[in-house]
Amino acid sequence: MKTLLPPEFKIIRDEAKCIKCQVCVRQCGFEVHTYDEEEDVVLSNNAKCVACSRCVKFCPTSALNVIKNPLSYRENTNWRQEVIHDIIKQAETGGVILTGMGNDKPYPIYWDHLVLNASQVTNPPIDPLREPMELRTYLGSKPDQLVIKGKHVKTKIPPQVPIETPILFSAMSYGSISLNAQLALARAASEFGTLWNTGEGGLHKELYKYGSTTIVQVASGRFGVHPDYLYAARVLEIKIGQGAKPGIGGHLPGEKVSSPVSRTRMIPKGTDALSPAPHHDIYSIEDLAQLVYALKEATNYQKPVCVKIAAVHNSAAIASGIARAGADIIALDGLRGGTGAAPKIIRDNVGIPIELAIASVDTRLRQEGIRNRVSLIAAGGFRSSADVIKAIALGADAVYIATAALVAMGCHLCQKCYTGICNWGIATQDPYLSKRLNPDLATQRLINLLRGWSLEIKEMLGGMGINAIESLRGNRLHLRAVGLTQAEMDVLGVRQAGA
Amino acid sequence: MKQTVKVKPSTNEKIVVDAKGKDTKQLNEILRQLVAQGHTHIELKNVFGQRYIGTDLRKPVQIDIYGTPGNDLGSFIEGPRIVVHGNAQDGCGNTMNDGKIVIHGHAGDITGFAMRGGKIFVRDDVGYRVAIHMKEYKGKKPVLVIGGTAQDFLGEYIAGGILIVLGLTLKRDEKHRANFIGTGMHGGVIYLRGNVAPHQLGKEVSILKLTKEDLRELRAYVEEFASHFHFDSEEIMREKFIKLLPLTLRPYGKLYAY
Numbered sequence: 001m002k003t004l005l006p007p008e009f010k011i012i013r014d015e016a017k018c019i020k021c022q023v024c025v026r027q028c029g030f031e032v033h034t035y036d037e038e039e040d041v042v043l044s045n046n047a048k049c050v051a052c053s054r055c056v057k058f059c060p061t062s063a064l065n066v067i068k069n070p071l072s073y074r075e076n077t078n079w080r081q082e083v084i085h086d087i088i089k090q091a092e093t094g095g096v097i098l099t100g101m102g103n104d105k106p107y108p109i110y111w112d113h114l115v116l117n118a119s120q121v122t123n124p125p126i127d128p129l130r131e132p133m134e135l136r137t138y139l140g141s142k143p144d145q146l147v148i149k150g151k152h153v154k155t156k157i158p159p160q161v162p163i164e165t166p167i168l169f170s171a172m173s174y175g176s177i178s179l180n181a182q183l184a185l186a187r188a189a190s191e192f193g194t195l196w197n198t199g200e201g202g203l204h205k206e207l208y209k210y211g212s213t214t215i216v217q218v219a220s221g222r223f224g225v226h227p228d229y230l231y232a233a234r235v236l237e238i239k240i241g242q243g244a245k246p247g248i249g250g251h252l253p254g255e256k257v258s259s260p261v262s263r264t265r266m267i268p269k270g271t272d273a274l275s276p277a278p279h280h281d282i283y284s285i286e287d288l289a290q291l292v293y294a295l296k297e298a299t300n301y302q303k304p305v306c307v308k309i310a311a312v313h314n315s316a317a318i319a320s321g322i323a324r325a326g327a328d329i330i331a332l333d334g335l336r337g338g339t340g341a342a343p344k345i346i347r348d349n350v351g352i353p354i355e356l357a358i359a360s361v362d363t364r365l366r367q368e369g370i371r372n373r374v375s376l377i378a379a380g381g382f383r384s385s386a387d388v389i390k391a392i393a394l395g396a397d398a399v400y401i402a403t404a405a406l407v408a409m410g411c412h413l414c415q416k417c418y419t420g421i422c423n424w425g426i427a428t429q430d431p432y433l434s435k436r437l438n439p440d441l442a443t444q445r446l447i448n449l450l451r452g453w454s455l456e457i458k459e460m461l462g463g464m465g466i467n468a469i470e471s472l473r474g475n476r477l478h479l480r481a482v483g484l485t486q487a488e489m490d491v492l493g494v495r496q497a498g499a
Numbered sequence: 500m501k502q503t504v505k506v507k508p509s510t511n512e513k514i515v516v517d518a519k520g521k522d523t524k525q526l527n528e529i530l531r532q533l534v535a536q537g538h539t540h541i542e543l544k545n546v547f548g549q550r551y552i553g554t555d556l557r558k559p560v561q562i563d564i565y566g567t568p569g570n571d572l573g574s575f576i577e578g579p580r581i582v583v584h585g586n587a588q589d590g591c592g593n594t595m596n597d598g599k600i601v602i603h604g605h606a607g608d609i610t611g612f613a614m615r616g617g618k619i620f621v622r623d624d625v626g627y628r629v630a631i632h633m634k635e636y637k638g639k640k641p642v643l644v645i646g647g648t649a650q651d652f653l654g655e656y657i658a659g660g661i662l663i664v665l666g667l668t669l670k671r672d673e674k675h676r677a678n679f680i681g682t683g684m685h686g687g688v689i690y691l692r693g694n695v696a697p698h699q700l701g702k703e704v705s706i707l708k709l710t711k712e713d714l715r716e717l718r719a720y721v722e723e724f725a726s727h728f729h730f731d732s733e734e735i736m737r738e739k740f741i742k743l744l745p746l747t748l749r750p751y752g753k754l755y756a757y
């Protein structure tokens with residue numbers, strides 16, 4: 001069938017600058033650029049371009065640029081170009097449209113409608129360059145009370161995991177991203193004193209040495225889950241849902257199950273890795289409690305157990321159930337959370353923004369007097385240290401970042417992770433592509449990002465006259481709303497700016 | 500509460516533990532300590548619903564259970580051999596990696612869920628969603644043999660291993676209970692003895708005759724089953740079996756528009 005889909009992007013090559021070095025030809029895994037020897041000319045096939053910018057950034061003479069295809073249809077707010085193109089795609093294939101990364105639709109981003117406070121005159125700001133600032137956060141369940149006899153704490157404290165900054169790397173499985181990418185995450189987390197997360201693809205044997213800074217996932221497919229894996233980890237995470245695709249399972253296509261991926265997932269090479277939508281041993285909060293304690297028993301109560309859910313309408317009630325089911329940590333993943341592959345219709349339409357979910361979960365757990373029983377990790381599209389600090393003021397203990405971490409490593413958000421071709425060497429298992437990601441450099445870039453954000457958080461904290469992140473948690477008086485409705489402010493528990 | 504156990508010097512002998520009045524955590528802690536002290540054969544009496552029995556004992560110890568163990572018996576195990584002299588509840592052998600579980604009675608829902616290695620033998624019937632997402636990898640090939648019949652969703656999403664259902668508790672001409680057998684199957688094999696109607700099978704399975712090699716493989720497991728429960732393996736093998744295989748290793752490969 002002849003495709004009626006026009007190219008999304010257009011390559012502009014400045015022929016005056018092009019020296020025909022063919023760097024672009026070699027760099028593009030989508031085979032956009034070709035060299036015609038007879039004519040001695042470099043050609044491009046616009047239809048294959050995904051706008052990942054790899055060629056633009058590697059062209060030695062800056063001869064290339066990629067622009068949006070200026071093709072216009074008659075203007076129509078309802079029948080936008082993307083809508084028309086999706087229908088064409090489905091008319092040609094009859095399939096579910098896949099995509100990668102997070103929701104890109106213009107839902108309100110509440111972070112951009114929340115502003116932070118700063119001290120003036122009456123309560124002096126603190127200078128983080130001169131005075132100690134505490135970002136260390138302890139993840140884990142806190143007891144209801146402490147019994148102290150003499151110099152000793154008598155209460156048995158559940159396992160606590162300290163992190164040096166309230167930022168962790170979110171789950172990205174080996175299979176969805178390359179080993180080099182996971183290695184960089186693991187090393188950066190170890191060096192900076194935070195945690196990274198294996199996702200549901202098992203733990204590659206080369207990464208066992210980073211176990212003490214590793215969160216391992218137990219998802220519905222139970223891929224790579226065995227006693228050594230559980231023992232190696234610092235935290236165990238039961239994955240119930242994910243912000244990019246709440247309510248549906250995962251599906252790593254057989255093409256991506258290479259020998260090393262099959263070894264780590266412990267499934268035969270080339271078979272589809274299907275993660276069912278539910279855990280078939282969890283149909284209720286009681287069943288969840290059973291798995292929480294199964295993991296605790298299997299590791300002799302030495303590791304906190306986290307339960308990760310997508311932020312949905314009833315998150316607050318579900319979170320209360322999770323806390324009561326014995327989890328030590330709850331991870332909430334919002335509407336803008338990323339993914340290696342998800343049906344586009346789900347990514348763009350299911351779930352709620354993380355800002356609202358943090359506020360309602362924190363409020364509910366406080367009302368029920370059980371907020372201390374769990375740490376709350378928020379996830380889903382955190383772009384900057386400002387988003388992080390606002391999330392903590394709303395009630396989160398820490399945040400998970402994934403997309404931002406990938407961007408730090410080189411990702412340009414082309415959303416093609418599901419194809420297995422990633423020109424930046426991240427979301428791919430192709431050895432030619434994945435060796436582009438130098439793990440040493442990627443580690444350094446991740447550490448730099450964590451350092452930059454942490455310094456900024458300290459500056460903002462100091463400005464508010466606070467010297468420990470603990471004192472900001474759930475302190476919504478440090479936030480004010482601009483341009484929100486009363487209903488939104490009520491859910492967020494935040495007052496109008498200026499009022 | 501920390502429980503300490505006094506032990507006799509010799510650890511080869513069977514040690515008997517009375518589980519009466521002990522909760523899940525206490526009982527498992529006792530097991531951990533006994534195994535750490537070198538015990539290799541433990542008998543639990545008066546078991547009454549305690550969960551996860553045997554879970555993190557990573558040694559080939561033998562555990563005999565009298566009474567009724569609770570959910571997730573032997574979850575994640577790697578090594579122990581557990582014999583239940585009675586019925587088991589739900590989640591028996593959940594995500595088990597190695598070892599053996601023998602049940603002289605019935606087992607509940609999701610028996611053998613996501614198991615990747617080891618063997619489970621159930622003398623009588625099992626509940627719903629049994630053997631869901633069983634899988635295999637290289638040398639690891641789980642085996643689950645059910646003497647009786649199973650409820651719906653048997654072997655759903657099965658990705659590897661061997662599931663054998665003998666139908667010994669069915670009356671002549673009575674059909675197996677399960678519907679949706681092998682829905683989403685994308686690996687492994689199911690051997691079924693006894694009657695099943697085509698509508699009871701999932702869309703993703705194909706029905707095949709057993710080859711000589713299949714029969715040899717099957718016979719070995721049936722003999723092992725029969726030896727545990729004192730059945731006549733020859734008699735079991737005399738009746739017809741069908742073999743279910745996935746139609747494709749990628750049942751959902753054509754679902755997407757790229």
Ligand code: SF4
Nearest residue numbers: 018019021022024059
């Ligand atoms: S990389 Fe730049 S200079 Fe080299 S062939 Fe491509 S467009 Fe020309």
Ligand code: SF4
Nearest residue numbers: 411412414415417422
């Ligand atoms: S990880 Fe790679 S494929 Fe995915 S969006 Fe980033 S650059 Fe594109």
